[in-house]
Amino acid sequence: MRTYRELFQAPEFTPLFAASAVQTMASTVSGLALGTLVYAATGSPLLSALSMFGSSFAQVIGATALMSAADRLPPRAALTVLAVAFGLGTAVMAIPGLPVWAVFAVLFGLGLVASLGGGVRYGLLNEILPQQGYLLGRSVLNMSVGIAQICGFALGGLLVNALSPRGTLLAAATLNLAAALVAYLGLARRPARAFGRPSVVVTWRNNVRLWSSAPRRYVYLALWVPNGLIVGCEALFVPYAPEHAGLLFALAAFGMLTGDVFVGRFLPPRWRERLATPLRLLLAAPYLVFVLNPAPPSAAVAVTLASVGYAAGLLLQERLVALTPADVRGQALGLHSSGMMAMQGVGATLAGAVAQYTSPALAMSVMAAASVLVTVCLTPGLRPDRRSDDEIAAAIR
Numbered sequence: 001m002r003t004y005r006e007l008f009q010a011p012e013f014t015p016l017f018a019a020s021a022v023q024t025m026a027s028t029v030s031g032l033a034l035g036t037l038v039y040a041a042t043g044s045p046l047l048s049a050l051s052m053f054g055s056s057f058a059q060v061i062g063a064t065a066l067m068s069a070a071d072r073l074p075p076r077a078a079l080t081v082l083a084v085a086f087g088l089g090t091a092v093m094a095i096p097g098l099p100v101w102a103v104f105a106v107l108f109g110l111g112l113v114a115s116l117g118g119g120v121r122y123g124l125l126n127e128i129l130p131q132q133g134y135l136l137g138r139s140v141l142n143m144s145v146g147i148a149q150i151c152g153f154a155l156g157g158l159l160v161n162a163l164s165p166r167g168t169l170l171a172a173a174t175l176n177l178a179a180a181l182v183a184y185l186g187l188a189r190r191p192a193r194a195f196g197r198p199s200v201v202v203t204w205r206n207n208v209r210l211w212s213s214a215p216r217r218y219v220y221l222a223l224w225v226p227n228g229l230i231v232g233c234e235a236l237f238v239p240y241a242p243e244h245a246g247l248l249f250a251l252a253a254f255g256m257l258t259g260d261v262f263v264g265r266f267l268p269p270r271w272r273e274r275l276a277t278p279l280r281l282l283l284a285a286p287y288l289v290f291v292l293n294p295a296p297p298s299a300a301v302a303v304t305l306a307s308v309g310y311a312a313g314l315l316l317q318e319r320l321v322a323l324t325p326a327d328v329r330g331q332a333l334g335l336h337s338s339g340m341m342a343m344q345g346v347g348a349t350l351a352g353a354v355a356q357y358t359s360p361a362l363a364m365s366v367m368a369a370a371s372v373l374v375t376v377c378l379t380p381g382l383r384p385d386r387r388s389d390d391e392i393a394a395a396i397r
Contacts, residue, residue: 004265007136012128015186019179020121021144023083026175028152029159030090032246033168034103035238036160041100045360046352049235050345051103058108059338059345062115067338068203070119071194071330075127076187078120080180085113087176094169114341119334123193126321126329135318139264142256142314149253157246194327206331210324216332218381219320223313223336225378226280228343229371230306232351233287233364240360244296248303255307263311276315276382280375283309287368293361313340 008014031052039048069078089110093103122138129137159168210216234252237245259279267275286306294302317336324332347367354363 004136004140007129007133007140010129010133010137012124012187013137015182016121016124016128017141017144018186019079019083019183020141021148022175022182023086023179024145024148025152025155026086026090026172026179028149028249029156029175030093030169030172032153032156032249033160033165033172034093034107035245037165038100038103039238039242040165044352045236045239045355046349047100048238049232049348049352049355051107052235052238052348058111059115060342062112062338065200065203067115067119067331067334068206070116070123070334071328072192072197072202073116073120074190074192075120075124076183076189078116079124079183079187082113082117082120083176083180083183086110087173087180089113090169090176091173094166094173096166111341115338116334118337118341119330122333122337123330124187126326126333127190127193131321134321135314136264138317139260139311139314142260142310143264145253145256147253147257150250150257153246153249153253193330203331206328207335210328210332210335213323214381216320216323218378219316219323220336220339222276222280222375222378222382223316223320224339224343225374226283226371227310227313227340228345228347229350229367229374230283230287230347231344232347232349232367233290234303235348236351236355236360236364239355240290240364241296241299244300247296248300251300251304252307255304256310259308259311260314262308263314272315272318276312277375277379279309279312279315281309281372282306283312284368284371284375288365288372290361290368291365293359 008017034051035048038051039045042048089106092098093106121141125137125141126134155171156168159171163171211220234249237248241248263272263275263279283306286302289298289302317333320332320336321329351363351367354366
């Protein structure tokens with residue numbers, strides 16, 4: 001499966017794509033509204049960053065306690081209920097006079113709910129598509145994220161100015177309910193991928209199984225840490241350039257979209273191992289220019305170029321799938337998704353804390369330097385010649 005036509009001819013891929021795109025747009029619109037609302041109320045870069053990305057911390061709890069449900073719930077029902085929960089939670093945050101602490105309490109609850117979303121969605125993708133189509137399908141879902149974020153930040157910026165942040169949150173809640181409807185009507189009813197009831201014990205047992213393999217550990221760390229540190233840079237767009245934050249977010253999404261198209265559709269298989277590390281370095285290096293406090297046009301170029309590097313995640317996810325047994329791939333991909341979101345929350349918190357005591361520009365350059373350092377340290381463990389046949393055999397058991 002090498003063409004987009006073949007991909008969209010696969011049964012159920014189109015509704016999965018559409019539901020994912022609409023829900024991403026809803027998340028983007030609500031995130032911009034919340035960041036604006038909290039920054040206006042508190043004047044704190046840290047709290048503004050946490051309002052946009054802090055719910056990711058709850059995904060750590062979800063990954064360690066709830067993730068076995070990703071393979072043990074019927075996918076259509078799970079995706080529908082999750083989207084409805086996000087719609088209701090977003091509507092609650094639009095209540096006038098809701099204190100900031102209550103907003104963060106709702107965000108924490110939504111983070112717990114979201115911890116299941118990635119595992120269910122990407123596990124279903126593995127069922128819909130043949131194995132050789134996973135990279136293309138995952139790249140197109142990433143493209144839907146990029147397109148939805150571009151549209152969502154543009155729409156969110158317009159709605160915040162036209163309606164108010166709280167009115168924008170209600171619009172985002174409506175989009176989440178629309179995503180639930182698309183999932184319910186468009187996806188086929190199918191059984192869960194694994195038998196048994198989800199539980200904390202099963203989740204822990206499978207997580208230990210996944211983490212026990214050295215090749216998988218390196219892949220997980222490379223997926224989580226460099227990415228999360230750079231999201232910390234993005235979390236400071238609002239305090240760095242309040243009038244241009246929506247544009248910077250949209251350009252970041254455009255850069256990510258460009259990288260996903262290149263890797264998913266045009267990159268030959270023989271180059272995939274070679275480009276994973278350069279792409280992770282590209283993700284961070286352009287942000288080093290922020291130490292010079294660049295003007296908006298220069299900042300826009302750096303952000304766009306850097307975001308192409310997010311495509312490294314596709315190459316690492318393909319390796320993760322190859323190293324994981326079929327009966328826990330949903331949990332493996334969910335653990336990746338939740339760990340990535342959790343590290344994004346860590347990155348946003350660290351960046352916000354540094355910015356609180358220095359400046360947003362300096363904090364962004366510090367986070368970029370840390371991302372480069374982590375990538376360099378992880379690279380030896382990701383080289384194919386470091387993974388013996390015995391290790392790979394052990395990894396997929």
